[in-house]
Amino acid sequence: QQQVKQSPQSLIVQKGGISIINCAYENTAFDYFPWYQQFPGKGPALLIAIRPDVSEKKEGRFTISFNKSAKQFSLHIMDSQPGDSATYFCAASLNTDKLIFGTGTRLQVFP
């Protein structure tokens, strides 16, 4: 019930391509869905987040798509750049409770 399942585990994309990472959750009471970005040797940092009252949120090249009925949400990175190479974590939380993280996706963008 508390799990967040993330796929794929790793992703290789050509520069300029679209990177797509998917997450699925079980608890319909979750009300906050962030994505965190982690570079090697650093802690994760908040990238973008969405609440279930909207189906999409865009910030620059990063977009979250949210499908409440399917209990799924995804991160799209448009025009992927080598500097986007990092590990990405989706997460979900209930009210003001702790975040439940997915297992992470290692993205590599090649020039």
Added chain:
Amino acid sequence: DAGVIQSPRHEVTEMGQEVTLRCKPISGHNSLFWYRQTMMRGLELLIYFNNNVPIDDSGMPEDRFSAKMPNASFSTLKIQPSEPRDSAVYFCASSFLGGPTNEKLFFGSGTQLSVL
């Protein structure tokens, strides 16, 4: 603000030794979280505190692990005795739960622990 500060950055110790990891959260934050990151299990929440009180320690692997938060500006995670399987990166994170951006979690740079 300097962000969440963790020490040490790297710790190498021998099996059986006591290990203490330290964390200074961001001033004004009321919640502190300890995570462990490994390749196999990803980011695992070990324990979190709200207003210095442990709220959920269900992720603490076993009695060898203990965490304290004696005041709002300091927390420790202790492993005694340490074992090779404890080798991982340990992150501390803080946030302000209850405010308009209550879920934004700020992570420290982590402590890379190696138990030989």
